[in-house]
Every structure is written in C-alpha cells, then in structure tokens.
Amino acid sequence: xxxxxxxxxxxxxxxxxxxxxxxxxxxxxxxxxxxxxxxxxxxxxxxxxxxxxxxxxxxxxxxxxxxxxxxxxxxxxxxxxxxxxxxxxxxxxxxxxxxxxxxxxxxxxxxxxxxxxxxxxxxxxxxxxxxxxxxxxxxxxxxxxxxxxxxxxxxxxxxxxxxxxxxxxxxxxxxxxxxxxxxxxxxxxxxxxxxxxxxxxxxxxxxxxxxxxxxxxxxxxxxxxxxxxxxxxxxxxxxxxxxxxxxxxxxxxxxxxxxxxxxxxxxxxxxxxxxxxxxxxxxxxxxxxxxxxxxxxxxxxxxxxxxxxxxxxxxxxxxxxxxxxxxxxxxxxxxxxxxxxxxxxxxxxxxxxxxxxxxxxxxxxxxxxxxxxxxxxxxxxxxxxxxxxxxxxxxxxxxxxxxxxxxxxxxxxxxxxxxxxxxxxxxxxxxxxxxxxxxxxxxxxxxxxxxxxxxxxxxxxxxxxxxxxxxxxxxxxxxxxxxxxxxxxxxxxxxxxxxxxxxxxxxxxxxxxxxxxxxxxxxxxxxxxxxxxxxxxxxxxxxxxxxxxxxxxxxxxxxxxxxxxxxxxxxxxxxxxxxxxxxxxxxxxxxxxxxxxxxxxxxxxxxxxxxxxxxxxxxxxxxxxxxxxxxxxxxxxxxxxxxxxxxxxxxxxxxxxxxxxxxxxxxxxxxxxxxxxxxxxxxxxxxxxxxxxxxxxxxxxxxxxxxxxxxxxxxxxxxxxxxxxxxxxxxxxxxxxxxxxxxxxxxxxxxxxxxxxxxxxxxxxxxxxxxxxxxxxxxxxxxxxxxxxxxxxxxxxxxxxxxxxxxxxxxxxxxxxxxx
Numbered sequence: 001x002x003x004x005x006x007x008x009x010x011x012x013x014x015x016x017x018x019x020x021x022x023x024x025x026x027x028x029x030x031x032x033x034x035x036x037x038x039x040x041x042x043x044x045x046x047x048x049x050x051x052x053x054x055x056x057x058x059x060x061x062x063x064x065x066x067x068x069x070x071x072x073x074x075x076x077x078x079x080x081x082x083x084x085x086x087x088x089x090x091x092x093x094x095x096x097x098x099x100x101x102x103x104x105x106x107x108x109x110x111x112x113x114x115x116x117x118x119x120x121x122x123x124x125x126x127x128x129x130x131x132x133x134x135x136x137x138x139x140x141x142x143x144x145x146x147x148x149x150x151x152x153x154x155x156x157x158x159x160x161x162x163x164x165x166x167x168x169x170x171x172x173x174x175x176x177x178x179x180x181x182x183x184x185x186x187x188x189x190x191x192x193x194x195x196x197x198x199x200x201x202x203x204x205x206x207x208x209x210x211x212x213x214x215x216x217x218x219x220x221x222x223x224x225x226x227x228x229x230x231x232x233x234x235x236x237x238x239x240x241x242x243x244x245x246x247x248x249x250x251x252x253x254x255x256x257x258x259x260x261x262x263x264x265x266x267x268x269x270x271x272x273x274x275x276x277x278x279x280x281x282x283x284x285x286x287x288x289x290x291x292x293x294x295x296x297x298x299x300x301x302x303x304x305x306x307x308x309x310x311x312x313x314x315x316x317x318x319x320x321x322x323x324x325x326x327x328x329x330x331x332x333x334x335x336x337x338x339x340x341x342x343x344x345x346x347x348x349x350x351x352x353x354x355x356x357x358x359x360x361x362x363x364x365x366x367x368x369x370x371x372x373x374x375x376x377x378x379x380x381x382x383x384x385x386x387x388x389x390x391x392x393x394x395x396x397x398x399x400x401x402x403x404x405x406x407x408x409x410x411x412x413x414x415x416x417x418x419x420x421x422x423x424x425x426x427x428x429x430x431x432x433x434x435x436x437x438x439x440x441x442x443x444x445x446x447x448x449x450x451x452x453x454x455x456x457x458x459x460x461x462x463x464x465x466x467x468x469x470x471x472x473x474x475x476x477x478x479x480x481x482x483x484x485x486x487x488x489x490x491x492x493x494x495x496x497x498x499x500x501x502x503x504x505x506x507x508x509x510x511x512x513x514x515x516x517x518x519x520x521x522x523x524x525x526x527x528x529x530x531x532x533x534x535x536x537x538x539x540x541x542x543x544x545x546x547x548x549x550x551x552x553x554x555x556x557x558x559x560x561x562x563x564x565x566x567x568x569x570x571x572x573x574x575x576x577x578x579x580x581x582x583x584x585x586x587x588x589x590x591x592x593x594x595x596x597x598x599x600x601x602x603x604x605x606x607x608x609x610x611x612x613x614x615x616x617x618x619x620x621x622x623x624x625x626x627x628x629x630x631x632x633x634x635x636x637x638x639x640x641x642x643x644x645x646x647x648x649x650x651x652x653x654x655x656x657x658x659x660x661x662x663x664x665x666x667x668x669x670x671x672x673x674x675x676x677x678x679x680x681x682x683x684x685x686x687x688x689x690x691x692x693x694x695x696x697x698x699x700x701x702x703x704x705x706x707x708x709x710x711x712x713x714x715x716x717x718x719x720x721x722x723x724x725x726x727x728x729x730x731x732x733x734x735x736x737x738x739x740x741x742x743x744x745x746x747x748x749x750x751x752x753x754x755x756x757x758x759x760x761x762x763x764x765x766x767x768x769x770x771x772x773x774x775x776x777x778x779x780x781x782x783x784x785x786x787x788x789x790x791x792x793x794x795x796x797x798x799x800x801x802x803x804x805x806x807x808x809x810x811x812x813x814x815x816x817x818x819x820x
Contacts, residue, residue, distance in 0.1 A: 072121025114148020
C-alpha cells in the first residue's frame with residue numbers, strides 16, 4: 001500500500017481483527033457500516049506512518065507553511081479518495097474481493113463529511129488535496145460541525161431540513177488532539193492597566209465566558225508522494241462541563257448549561273441569521289475557530305523561533321472569503337497583548353502574514369456585523385479594529401485630501417457596522433479574485449476605491465478542481481480510457497489531457513468515448529430510479545444543473561424554459577423533439593424563502609410533466625435530493641450538458657463548470673465567471689453561449705433602461721409561461737402558491753427592482769441556445785467530438801495549477817519530500 005510494503009494477507013487479517021476487537025463479531029456477522037469502519041482503520045494504520053514521516057520532515061526542514069482558514073471544507077467521502085491518493089485502490093479492492101467484500105459497497109457506507117455546503121467548501125477541499133500532492137506544507141483550519149448545514153429531504157415537493165448526523169458512528173480517519181486544546185473567550189469587558197516597568201498599557205479581558213476548543217486532525221494525503229498534511233477542525237466543550245452541586249439541588253438544566261452552550265457553537269454550519277441570536281452564533285463560530293487556530297499556530301512557531309516579529313518568514317495565513325477575517329484582529333491581539341509587541345510591530349507582522357481571497361461581488365455576501373453585537377461579544381477585538389480603522393482613515397485623507405465620500409465608502413466601521421471585507425483588504429498583503437472576469441470586476445467596480453489606493457495587492461487566481469477526486473475516483477471508466485490512450489501523467493499534470501486532441505477526429509475513438517458516457521448515464525439512471533422512483537431514458541439528453549440554490553444562479557430560468565418546452569410539445573404534438581431529461585440538484589439556505597419556493601416549483605413542474613403520458617416521455621424532470629460530493633461524482637460523469645447560466649457578472653468563478661468539462665459535458669452558459677476562460681480554452685464552437693454580457697448587466701444596474709414588462713407584454717410565449725405561475729397549472733389550481741416568484745419577475749410593488757437577475761431579458765437567447773444544443777446532439781459523432789474536446793482542453797482548470805500560482809505569487813512556500 002503506497003509502496004511494495006502492502007501485504008494482502010496482513011491487510012485482510014487486520015480487517016478481521018478490527019471487526020473482532022471493535023464489535024465482537026466475525027467478518028460474516030458484521031454490518032456494512034462495521035466493515036467500513038474496520039477497513040478504514042486498517043487503511044489508517046498506513047496513513048499514520050506517512051503522517052508521522054511528514055511531520056518529522058517538517059520538524060527537520062522547518063518549511064514555510066500555509067494555514068488555510070475556511071468556514072467550510074466540503075471533503076466528501078474519505079476512504080476511496082485516500083486509497084486513490086495512496087495508489088492502493090486496486091490492491092485493497094482485490095484483497096476485499098478475496099474476502100467476499102465489494103469495495104464500492106463499503107465506500108457507500110461512509111457518510112459525506114458534513115463540513116461544508118457549496119463551492120467555497122469544495123474549493124478548500126480541492127486546494128488541500130493539491131497542496132499535499134505538490135508537497136507543500138499546509139494546515140486547513142475549520143470547525144468540526146456535528147450536523148453540517150443540514151441533510152435535505154424533499155417532502156411533497158418542499159425542501160425539509162433535517163440534521164446531518166454524520167458523526168453518529170464516529171469518523172475513523174480523525175484523531176482527537178486534547179494536548180493542543182485552547183481556551184477561547186467571549187464577552188465581558190476590557191480593563192486597561194498601566195505597567196510602570198514596561199511603560200505601556202496592558203489590556204485585560206475580565207468577566208468573560210469561555211469555551212475549550214479541542215482539535216481533531218484529519219489526514220490530507222498527497223497523490224503517490226507519501227506527504228500527509230493536516231485538516232484541523234475544532235470541537236467546542238465547556239471549561240466546566242457539569243455542575244454536580246446544581247444537579248444535586250435538582251437544577252438539572254443549569255447543571256449542563258455550559259456544556260450545551262459550548263456545543264451550540266459547533267452544531268450547525270451557517271445557522272439561520274435573520275435574527276439577533278443567529279447573528280451572534282455565526283460571529284461566535286468565526287471567532288472560535290480563528291482564535292483557537294492562531295493560538296495553536298503561535299505555539300507551533302515558537303517551538304523553533306524566538307522572535308515573533310519574523311512570523312511571516314515561516315507562516316502565511318490565507319483567509320478563504322470574509323468569514324475568517326477576524327484573523328486580522330485576533331493576530332494583532334495575540335501579538336500585542338500576549339507577545340508584548342508594540343502596535344506598529346504587530347501591524348507589520350500581521351500585514352505580511354495574512355492574505356485574502358474574495359469569492360463574491362454580491363454585496364449581501366460581504367459580511368457586515370452590527371457594532372452593538374460585535375463590541376459586546378468581542379470587546380478587545382472591537383477595540384483593535386477601531387484603531388485599525390482610525391489609522392486607515394488617516395491614510396485615506398492623506399492620499400485623497402478632501403474626499404470624504406471616499407472615506408465613507410472605504411471605512412471599516414461605518415453606518416453602525418463592522419465591514420469585514422474592508423478589514424481583510426486593508427490588512428491583507430494580497431487580495432485575489434477567483435476568475436479573471438471576477439477580478440477585473442472587483443478592481444474596476446465593486447472594490448475600485450481600494451484598487452485605486454493599493455493596486456499592488458490585487459491579483460487573480462482562477463479556481464481549479466482536483467482531477468483525482470472528480471475523474472480518477474468519480475469516473476473510473478473514463479479515467480482508465482484516458483490512461484490507456486495517453487498514459488497516467490494527467491493524474492498529477494492535467495495539461496497532459498491536451499494529448500487527446502489527436503483523437504477527436506477518429507470515429508473509433510469517438511464511439512468508445514460515447515459508450516463510456518452511455519454507461520455512466522445508465523449508472524445515474526439507476527441512482528435516480530432507486531432514489532426518486534423515476535424512470536429516465538439514458539439515450540435522452542441529460543441536461544444538468546447542480547449547485548447551491550441562489551437567484552443569481554438562475555435555476556428559475558431553467559425551469560421556466562422547461563415549462564416553455566412543455567407548452568410547445570402540448571401545442572404541437574407532431575413536432576420533432578429530441579428527448580430531454582432535466583436534472584436539478586441544489587440546497588437552499590434554511591431562511592432563503594424564494595430559493596425554497598424555486599425548489600417547490602421544480603418539483604411541481606416535475607410532477608405534472610413526468611405524469612403526462614400524452615408527451616410520450618419527451619421530457620422528464622428530476623430533482624436529486626440532498627446534493628453532495630458523493631452523488632455529484634455520479635452526476636458529473638453522466639451529464640451531456642453543463643448548465644452554467646448565472647446572470648453575467650454575478651458568479652465569481654464556479655467550479656462545477658470545470659467538473660462537467662473534465663467529464664466531457666459541453667457548457668451551456670453565460671459569459672460569466674470561469675465560463676469565459678473555459679470558452680477560451682475549448683473554443684466557442686464547443687460551447688453554447690447566450691445572454692447579456694457582464695458589462696451589459698452592470699450598465700443596466702447602474703443606469704437603468706430595462707423594464708421586464710416590455711418583454712412580458714410583447715412576447716406571448718414568455719407571458720404564457722410567467723402567467724402559469726399564478727393560474728394554478730403547477731399548483732393544483734392554487735393561484736397564490738408561486739405569487740412571489742411571479743412578482744419577482746414583473747411586479748415587485750416597489751420593494752426591489754423587477755427581474756433583478758434578468759431572467760426574462762435572457763430568456764429568448766437561452767431558448768435559442770437550448771435549440772442549438774438539440775440540433776448539435778442529433779449528430780452523435782459531432783457531439784462526441786465536442787465533448788472530447790472539452791476533456792482535452794480542461795488542463796488549465798486543475799487546482800494543482802491554481803495552488804502553484806498561489807505559491808509562486810503569494811505564499812512562497814517551501815516544498816518537502818517524504819521518503820517511502
């Protein structure tokens with residue numbers, strides 16, 4: 001395993017012993033979940049050998065290390081991915097086969113680690129994979145959520161959120177590290193005490209409440225190189241978890257109160273924050289993992305170094321979006337109040353150590369905290385941010401004298417709020433966007449004032465994905481076929497895929513490629529039959545949109561177009577129509593009402609269309625429940641069409657577009673985010689582009705000139721579809737069920753701009769692009785050529801390339817090598 005050390009018989013014996021010692025059972029008596037645990041622990045034995053070796057190498061070489069701070073790490077299942085990266089998958093599969101155990105079934109027993117939700121968390125997971133594979137020392141730092149965001153159930157078409165209790169049987173790959181536990185303090189007040197010896201003020205937090213942060217370490221394995229980095233996720237416990245005296249008095253609630261308050265911090269990812277308590281809990285979560293991570297980081301640094309003023313020479317902290325921005329003020333707090341640095345010294349260290357990745361131009365996603373909440377929960381941190389803000393405003397006034405409008409726009413504390421993106425930009429030594437278009441919009445639109453003042457900080461790092469998870473593991477048929485034709489170099493160098501271009505005009509190769517897609521469509525069809533009870537035609541066009549549900553991602557546009565096609569078929573039953581299966585998968589945030597209404601609409605449309613025998617199955621609509629990494633792998637492999645239809649200028653990058661491309665699904669999309677760069681790589685002829693440009697969208701937003709009612713009243717087909725939202729067609733006669741969705745398009749009663757995301761404006765262009773898809777798909781060989789060109793041109797979009805750019809341009813890490 002990982003080397004010639006793998007001994008099949010010893011491995012088999014270890015699995016049996018694990019079953020015996022853990023469960024007092026024989027292998028024949030064990031349940032599927034118990035076998036998963038036993039196999040995982042046997043694999044973990046080898047992982048720990050290399051984990052120890054990696055740590056020893058880091059101790060010896062003392063390399064510069066990145067601490068990647070993120071609220072989310074959407075890791076997916078660990079067992080299969082670990083075996084892939086250990087280059088031991090086939091060996092373990094054969095060993096288990098000899099025991100009468102199917103590795104695929106064992107993998108299906110593992111719950112997805114509920115540590116993330118969307119693209120932000122999956123990107124973080126891909127980055128950790130690439131860092132380890134490239135041999136760069138890294139710690140991922142986050143929270144060990146007990147229940148994740150939620151497990152999605154669809155009941156009567158509605159999303160229902162239930163706890164995702166992924167830890168109920170334990171996580172075999174994690175290690176609890178009590179020895180590194182830290183205290184994290186909240187609330188209270190700050191007393192200033194003058195020290196005549198040092199002649200400086202000391203800031204002492206008093207009357208606070210605190211929790212104990214306990215780290216759990218998970219291994220992040222590099223592909224074939226024996227490097228094992230660490231994902232450190234923090235659990236919360238009470239400092240005093242049980243008050244026996246209160247229990248004996250009968251005050252049972254008070255006896256466990258502190259324990260319950262601590263647990264709340266790590267229960268749920270992104271608790272609903274449309275009320276004060278929810279906002280407080282979110283802020284508490286962010287400070288909790290940041291404070292614990294930075295305390296541990298400094299302890300580790302000081303084991304080998306005496307001078308914290310040189311921290312940046314060995315440590316860099318990457319803040320993944322605005323959630324970890326408290327790292328700026330917490331590092332200042334630790335350097336000043338704990339390490340005794342003066343303000344200017346601490347600021348010099350901080351601004352050479354922290355860097356910021358921006359993931360959105362959506363104003364509502366750039367976090368802002370009410371001052372009253374922030375100052376009560378984190379009083380010392382608030383003092384530090386006040387001083388950072390005061391000094392920064394002085395700099396603005398020196399640079400732009402008399403421009404108080406600029407001061408108002410750029411201040412960190414303004415309008416009763418603490419603006420976290422502003423703090424991240426002011427303190428970060430690097431500010432990067434995640435696709436070229438996104439970065440340009442940041443520089444010239446959303447963050448223009450900051451770019452004007454500090455242009456040297458801004459740079460682009462187009463996102464990427466790990467081909468090891470999303471092709472080697474997720475699509476083994478295609479992975480084996482690619483290796484057979486061009487060798488296995490693509491596993492660690494995705495640019496090797498360009499060698500496939502020489503095959504795009506070979507009919508035999510194209511037929512093989514098409515057959516692999518068909519087999520993957522059969523696999524997904526079986527999954528849908530088992531989980532949705534819907535029979536779909538694997539020879540139909542699989543048109544797929546799977547991603548977080550948000551209005552700007554425009555799942556609403558997609559389902560309105562499905563309604564339009566259904567009308568066309570009903571009106572013209574004789575019309576030729578290539579069968580389509582429209583596949584959706586998405587979670588909506590628990591408090592996001594309109595997004596949840598969209599899910600209900602998709603399922604209502606599916607109920608009507610799928611049960612209409614008169615259309616002879618020409619359209620099927622499927623909503624895949626609880627979209628997550630493990631079912632995503634099956635979906636990407638089977639997709640014919642990749643729906644990337646966000647309103648231009650709104651999607652920072654997207655990474656689903658890259659996963660579909662890697663698996664041979666041409667993009668149907670707007671020129672938004674990384675779609676722009678995908679089209680540059682693959683050619684406009686191998687994608688289906690539609691809609692307004694980002695500049696056109698921005699122009700309409702800034703200057704007006706678009707009225708959706710002009711389209712509504714002048715395009716009968718569109719009016720008919722929109723009116724079906726309120727005529728009961730898809731709501732069993734209920735005219736009010738989708739009234740809010742209808743109003744969002746044409747009648748917002750002055751609450752917001754009608755059709756904010758330009759759905760009606762782009763509708764005809766989208767419908768035309770869908771028609772081009774249908775026409776292209778009829779020529780199966782030509783379609784396979786397009787699909788294969790997407791695979792052949794995907795080399796740029798590996799997270800290995802992205803990470804190397806971070807290393808070269810921002811982090812300047814030291815590489816390590818670990819011997820077998």
